[in-house]
Amino acid sequence: MNPSRYHRQTLVKTFGAEGQRCLHKAHAVVIGCGGLGSHSASTLVRMGIGTIDLIDHDTVDLTNLHRTAVFSEADIGKPKSEVLAAHLRTVNHDVAVYDHNITVTKENIITLLDKASIVLDGTDSLPLRQLINQTAVDLKIPWVYAGVYETCGMVLGIIPGKTPCFHCLAHTLPEPKTDAFPIHGYLPQITASFQVVEAIRILQGKSPSGLIIYDAEQQRCETLNVKRNPKCTCCGRNIHR
Secondary structure, X not given: OOHHHHHHHHOOOOOHHHHHHHHHHOEEEEEOOOHHXXXXXXXXXXXXXXXXXXXXXXXXXXXXXXXXXXXXXHHOOOEHHHHHHHHHHHHOOOOEEEEEOOOOOOOOHXXXXXXXXXXXXXXXXXXXXXXXXXXXXXXXXXXXXXXXXXXEEEEEEEOOOOOOOHHHHHHHOOOOOOOOOOEOOXXXXXXXXXXXXXXXXXXXXXXXXXXXXXXXXXXXXXXXXXXXXXXXXXXXXXXXX
């Protein structure tokens, strides 16, 4: 690791050289390499995450281009995870970048997550988020949910056994009814930035902020102090573990 690359961020008092060492030792898994996942992965790689796995079974589509900063027209039809990984390897050769052009299932998710220090959600599927959440709770791996819709972005850092899990409040979060859900092009990048901040806070041993809601239309951000549901069918049984 070349210290001069990260000199400016190690000058940040709340991060410093120790924060950089912590980040360098971390292993992030990003599930979903579209608008959210590509921005979050890019920021983590540029900041010096040690290892990152990029997981997505989809290919680049023309409609992806308005909300990403990595893919180009030449990438249309190519696997998202492979294109993103190839790009990020040219950004920071100190980071171990692995791509997985596969669908995440209940049969393979444990293998995909078992070495993770933290998991970042770049998906747009409620069932997949529930699967990530259940596995993260079972394996006691922290993860950061992120969602976008129209002009609103939401982020929630989750530490199994300490914070509410995704299932505790999933019924309160809006989910797209179709694949073609409305979204402004700028929103994934903003939301991904919040997601990376929460991921780094957790890696540094800090508590997540709560449910962060950013309304771009109103230029307003609020953080809700959400509570664990003691009757949650996912994490409720783990409260006293």
